Amino acid sequence: MTLNEITQYLSLELSTSQTIEITGINTLKDATTGEISFLSDSKYEKDLENTQATAVILPSSKAHLLPENTIALLSDETYLMVAKLSKIFAKPIQSSTIAPIIGEKSIVYPTAHIENGARLGSGCIIMSGVYIGTDVVLGDNVTLNPNVSVYRDCIIGNNVIVHAGSVVGSDGFGYAHTKMGEHIKLYQNGNVIIEEDVEIGANTTIDCAVFGSTLIKRGSKIDNLIQIGHNCVVGEHCILVSQSGLAGSTTLGRNVVMGGQSATAGHLSIAPFTTLAARSGVTKSITKGGVYSGFPLMEHKLWLKLQAKLAKIL
């Protein structure tokens, strides 16, 4: 699609009459020549000066921060423009013509469905009703229990076990909002990467990234009915107990333990070796490992003290 067609579609002005082919949309940091990018959060202003994007959608007040040859597409509703544009560059469900490659000694049940472009290592067990999307890569000895769904482009490492009904790579929950109160889907471009020796319980959901990857690092163990939002990073050897949840873009350090029904807000960073008691709710980043409880969150010792005091006011 040409930049001219894009600006017409978005009703934006274009300062050049050249025919420029645009191949995709990406973050300021990761965009390459031929891609379009955007500034929707001032946090990323610092990425403007070095972006390789061919064109950037941004507010007029920020246009002077762009490299000289980068085309500025001015808008006060950047995020909405990106959402509208994301539909055009959304990856189709099927886009490969290469028959899937199945490693030796791997077992695929007859009702499993493996899309073209997928590559499976050796010794995998792909049980009934499993779905493996386009260009998914599985290592060796991966077990996908019945009715697991893995969306396109996801990467799953050696010895990973995913229990029945879990979903890897479903769309993150991202929308831009119009002035009329409608929500415009931001098509999710990224994937999920699950490193080796991870185990994932039943009916858990791990969303793909908007751009880039949601990442579950090696050795982490994730229980049933857990939600992991887009662009999260779960560190090595974390333990997430049932019904806990991570909102988008939160990072857990290594060996973080999340108790049952605990949760974090989005865009946080949790220090390594942090333990979150059952049902704790994290709304700010945690910089120092320790044991925390409650909502709002506090040191577990303080929480116990608070509950003792509350019992006394009765």
Place this chain on the structure above:
Amino acid sequence: MTLNEITQYLSLELSTSQTIEITGINTLKDATTGEISFLSDSKYEKDLENTQATAVILPSSKAHLLPENTIALLSDETYLMVAKLSKIFAKPIQSSTIAPIIGEKSIVYPTAHIENGARLGSGCIIMSGVYIGTDVVLGDNVTLNPNVSVYRDCIIGNNVIVHAGSVVGSDGFGYAHTKMGEHIKLYQNGNVIIEEDVEIGANTTIDCAVFGSTLIKRGSKIDNLIQIGHNCVVGEHCILVSQSGLAGSTTLGRNVVMGGQSATAGHLSIAPFTTLAARSGVTKSITKGGVYSGFPLMEHKLWLKLQAKLAKIL
């Protein structure tokens, strides 16, 4: 089934010796001639006088409120009678002999299962492992990701996306209770209607209505692992974040936002443009839009103040 057979089955007395064919069971308001209805909650007493039902199960103290020609079936355990009767009129899983109709340019994966009587619009994508029940109606451009299950009679509008593993139309959680502490299933007669431009995340569950419809209005966006109980109404352009839940018969106005792990009790009404913070718990109807937090629920400002005060008592 005749009314005589029904009263024998339920051990109720019948005041007429006429042979009267009963075709179904329904609410006082929606019942038509040939149907049986019931009064199990005094809230619906006002519907007695205009009911079109042929017979009504109700306590003897309310029989005088019935229209002259309506047959009264007297019972002090109305709800239990209805539950027992509901089994007889439960809709079978398969009840159509009309081959499913698939609109043009729709793609159906080979391991999807579509029951007779279903009708799909054009441009739909029905991925592997999807189940579409009897008489389900899908609009155009509906995407059902892998292993989605849609129970019988549900209606899904144009451009709806349902992510992997979600369930639309599972039985609502309704039982009558015997004096011995047993629970008798109230077979769920209704369906789910999802209007256009709705997106539903992964492994979410939306129960069908007991009678009538559970309704998700146009433009609403529903995240992963969410529970929506029977007979709920989700207004236009609502946002429900992961792991939140709606108990049965609750109505959300338009543009309600429910944060992660928040929930409402049943039979409530939430005003349009209400925002419920993460993990808030609603036990009373909300008549005025605003931002609310906590359990019990309070204005978000008050909740912040309360937490500050609690921090001081330590």
Place this chain on the structure above:
Amino acid sequence: MTLNEITQYLSLELSTSQTIEITGINTLKDATTGEISFLSDSKYEKDLENTQATAVILPSSKAHLLPENTIALLSDETYLMVAKLSKIFAKPIQSSTIAPIIGEKSIVYPTAHIENGARLGSGCIIMSGVYIGTDVVLGDNVTLNPNVSVYRDCIIGNNVIVHAGSVVGSDGFGYAHTKMGEHIKLYQNGNVIIEEDVEIGANTTIDCAVFGSTLIKRGSKIDNLIQIGHNCVVGEHCILVSQSGLAGSTTLGRNVVMGGQSATAGHLSIAPFTTLAARSGVTKSITKGGVYSGFPLMEHKLWLKLQAKLAKIL
């Protein structure tokens, strides 16, 4: 596998040079001759003197409590040894050559997958995408809705209904931990037993037992998106409302009601006829039936009083 091979694999010392065949691993109480057992929790010390196990892994300080002919395998990391050993005795996904037996008038959809060794009663409905594992036993009139997964060895009684997407018998969440912070999977040996007249909602997960059985007793009704951990016992006629959760090894007495999003810690016992309000969190056993609320849990009356007092400090 011989005891000699096992001790070499675990780097433990063996006091006998006899060739002893070991056929499995089990609890002190349930182990029979030819099996290996372990003491990893002092709570089970009392089971040492009567164990029928051929060999027991335990700390040296407890070796004197063993019966005279039982072989002691000394280790200070008993649980880690058991985890490592559990992999060797893990039951394979497919281990029967007996074609499944399907009772008369049972319906099996073509995309359902039933492993060898499974036995289904009469009048069952096994819908599309259902998975039934090796040696599973189903009673009569069992309905498994689309995309339900039942792992090997589970037993499901007459008239049970399981709604779409639910998982019965997935691995419990059990790991031993190394000094390096890694988690070693304890392969789950047991099963799930669901007695007659139970109904299970959509996308609920019930984990199998480590050893023995997770048990759902007759007449219990379990809603959507619920987690039941390994080795739990749910008593007769319990009601578990959506998004509630039971951590491992907790026992509910009969007619316990758990409100929406409520939860219990593990290894607790909840008295019969206890009602837990929505979102209550139980951390200690409940010895007397009643209505409880809050987290930490208290009598519901006290909780209401506490909330009233808290409202006043504002």
